[in-house]
Amino acid sequence: MRTLPIFFFSAGFLISCSSVRTVDFETPVDTSDKQITFQERQVYFQEDLGLVVDNTFDGARLNGIEKLNDSTIKAIIRPENEPINSSPYYAFKIASNTPKKVYVSLEYPKGHAHRYVPKVKKPTEEWEALDPSKTFIMDSLVTLELLLDKEPTLIAAQELQTSEQVKEWYHDLSSDKGYVRAYIYGTSKMGRELPVLDIYHGGKANKPIIVLLTRQHPPEVTGFFAFKAFLETVLDDSELSKAFLDTHRILAFPMLNPDGVDLGHWRHNAGGVDTNRDWSKYRQPEIRQTVEFIEEQLKNDGARLLLGLDFHSTYKDVFYTNTSQEGSALPHFEKDWFSALGENIPDYKVNESSGNSTKPVSKGWFLKRHGAVGITYEIGDNTPRDRIRTIGRVSAQEMMKILRSNTNLN
Template identity: 90%
Template sequence: MKIPNPISRTLPISIFCVGLIISCSGVRTVDFETPVDTSDKQITFQERQVYFQEDLGLFVDNTFDGARLNGVEKLNDSTLKAIIRPENEPINSSPYYAFKIASNTPKKMYVSLEYPQGHAHRYAPKVKKPTKDWEILDSTKIFIMDSLVTLELSLDEQPTLIAAQELQTSEQVKDWYQDLSSGKGYVRPYIYGTSKMGRELPVMDIYRGGKTSKPIIVLLTRQHPPEVTGFFAFKAFLETVLDDSELSNTFLDTHRVLAFPILNPDGVDLGHWRHNAGGVDTNRDWSKYRQPEIHQAVEFIEEQLKKDGARLLLGLDFHSTHKDVFYTNTSQEGSTLPHFEKDWFSALEENIPHYKVNESSGNSTKPVSKGWFLKRHRAVGITYEIGDNTPRGRIRTIGRVSAQEMMKILRSNTNLN
């Protein structure tokens, strides 16, 4: 099913605002060297259904949040083709898939994932049986030929969930942040807006005591739906900031954290490869804020800074890519914390066993959040990337230690002032 470009309700106002530096909502836009057109693009919705292959006795299901399956075809008596398509193109090559499959009788089957031409396989398949934990499918059961990836599966009547990464839907994210906040009066979950399709946009506003003039740290994640390993690091990071230790308590006496646990809930629940429901990469929208998710996040951040006379110190945006890497801004002159990266990275190497920081420094020419933190607020901006295949226990360690070392550096920085 195709949907037409949604007509923005604010269109007449937007036209009126063209040429002004400050948009009508009072949010200051930021210019980047290479502008990106982030106006709405058409997306194609997958049809949600249970496919039944009668002669094979197989059921294949995409009727759940986070699913991605665009069609099913029988190739032969032991092989089924699962058609996987992105929400729209052009798109970053991150073929994401997720579906359930069950068989009337226990048997071995092959499922071939078919991506569009030109999109290489990225995510090692994860498998989940009901009541069991996620497992990575053994590499001897994966056969890759160009854009066709064949998986050998042992099926039975219990639905087996096959996915590019462990599912972390908007509902699961909500359960997590509500659990984490409960009983902690200094954590204030707040819905700062709604996504294009009406899903909640949550933020956790965190500080102890008063908030006036407290420097602010912004944590972002899930702009890109399948980047679940970045979200795992975000979870470990935030759980450490909220662990009620002496370090956490003293840090939150002097700092305030705004943590955005899911910036693109539509994309997450629709099983998108990269974009939001406006068909746009939201991490290219940190200039003109044309997408509601980014516009409202920026508006919320700016409001807090203004209302409470605060400075934005640091912004960390959690993502995933092929390996662990920190993308930093090269020009940091005059920034809020000119030595932060250097101090933080050496502390990580000292405190994480056998760990070497992989830093890639560059100036953001495109409108990404890292560049926005620096250009708009002279704040340190870092894209915190975790590898797709980094072991999950290792991600927890990196997330935990990076939070501890950040708190130590910022706390001592406050003491010096």
């Protein structure tokens, strides 16, 4: 197995296209830096209860602990800053010096409701959702009943998918595929790598481009799981995949907000900003460099951007689309794609929510800036993981079929 080469773009690349065209939206959003509060990374020793609690790993979120009684501790969970989307994220390890039942109360700030079903993991085991009968919710205090021992138990709102874990995944996925080119096209506010996978067969000149994005919002890992299944299908070397990559090019961005992911943020990047509100003025480095990279590829290779899919998570499966398709390269794509998904995914009904993008989000940028179809591809927080893989796989297959058909017609 060969090692996947990583190519770094020089500073000259970034400077050369620093004046990319901005896009106006009806409802502007101030995406200049906002102050954030960093959690203190430490190992907490609760000697009275014989507990050790740890938040010293990437993706952790824990702002302090307190003893409440002889069987209960409070885990204080705070966001990076406010105002913020009400989606409290938490992740920490906990162990006990003797086997026993312990209660952990998660305390969120007032006004923030519990969102994520707790997931638990032992070092040598797989992630599992905590038994619902072991979770007790009262206002902004959520109490978990846990059986602990000396081996640390990882408790998290969603399965951890840190920047390093994502890097390992795409290296493994692409290590023996010469048509996958991995680039580090920039760095985050705190200096973490921003990777892209540039995927095509043969030459790239004039090939239409499809952009795949994910992890703008750190906890939204179900969207990332769909992105994984989607991309793995594009790279499965089937006859469909081979034919598609002969005529089309994929730019896949697997980690748009690595600072927020590794810092355990609820929503924002290290600039305290929702990056999916920055697709207008590009004030945050992650979005600015992503836009610069996309624009440079289109310019250099005489290509057109056809489709942009931005993978997220929310409370249920839903596709957010643009109602207006004025100037779209593929005005019938959504209708054809959603029809194919309904026909080819067992017991599946497409949930589309259509509305023009008044705020500067990616789906609006794809359409307004490039006349491309823009879709926010949302997966439910609790959608079964095997179901996500099926949805991701079939949606990739049907996308390739439709775009291949359009190419053949032309």
